[in-house]
Amino acid sequence: MALCKGKWIFQTLLGIYKENIQLSYFSTNQVLSSIYRNRLSSTQEKSELDALCSDDRPLEKKPMIPARSEVSTSFTYDPIVQKFINLLLKNGGKEKAREITEGALEHIKMKQIETYHKAKTEAEKAMVVTDPIKIIHGAVENCKPLVVQKSVTKGGTSYRIPVYCHDRRKLRLGINFIIDSCRTKRRRVPIQVLLAAEILQAYNNEGNAVAKKQQLHKECEAQRAFAHYRWK
Numbered sequence: 001m002a003l004c005k006g007k008w009i010f011q012t013l014l015g016i017y018k019e020n021i022q023l024s025y026f027s028t029n030q031v032l033s034s035i036y037r038n039r040l041s042s043t044q045e046k047s048e049l050d051a052l053c054s055d056d057r058p059l060e061k062k063p064m065i066p067a068r069s070e071v072s073t074s075f076t077y078d079p080i081v082q083k084f085i086n087l088l089l090k091n092g093g094k095e096k097a098r099e100i101t102e103g104a105l106e107h108i109k110m111k112q113i114e115t116y117h118k119a120k121t122e123a124e125k126a127m128v129v130t131d132p133i134k135i136i137h138g139a140v141e142n143c144k145p146l147v148v149q150k151s152v153t154k155g156g157t158s159y160r161i162p163v164y165c166h167d168r169r170k171l172r173l174g175i176n177f178i179i180d181s182c183r184t185k186r187r188r189v190p191i192q193v194l195l196a197a198e199i200l201q202a203y204n205n206e207g208n209a210v211a212k213k214q215q216l217h218k219e220c221e222a223q224r225a226f227a228h229y230r231w232k
Helices: 002-020 028-039 046-052 079-088 094-118 122-127 132-143 167-183 191-203 207-222 224-231
Strands: 147-154 157-164
Touching: 079 094, 079 132, 079 167, 094 132, 094 191, 132 167, 132 191, 132 207, 147 207, 147 224, 157 207, 157 224, 167 191, 167 207, 191 207, 207 224
Parallel strands: none
Antiparallel strands: 147 157
């Protein structure tokens, strides 16, 4: 009983402390002006720096979240490729997923270089993109859906209504369309070759992945009569 009473007193005092004591008494104006005054004294005046920090609100303390283990400062690191690896892996086999993705990028590079050397004119060669990172970015961009379907129940009946797709979900769905198109095929060739071919087709706005996006858009178009249920 005494422990419970002591804990209640401690929580009450802690709440009073948080309400009456500011976590930081340095304003944004004071801190940023003192930081940038010495760095940018030759390019900006103090009045310009003060105008950028006109508010007198105290600094907000934000939690420091450490970077993920796969994040790197190397110029070869790409977040889209890393997301591709994460969605490709199964049962925690990240090394295997990384090998498959790197092998697919290598096949794309070799295929595009072969296409480049087969081009007859300089104009045709200029149209060939040999960077596999740009190709995978373009392929994912072509596979991103604009709208998706959401289940809403009204009057005891469930309706599939079209809703806007946010950026993070667009990226995830676009990559999943490419990966699922490779997994549904009969694999008589290595998965790296299938993945490279599917990425190249998606980059040219062709293939099963783009067809899945278009099919999703058609389904959303067919259910547009029930779109107003989203706001009711």
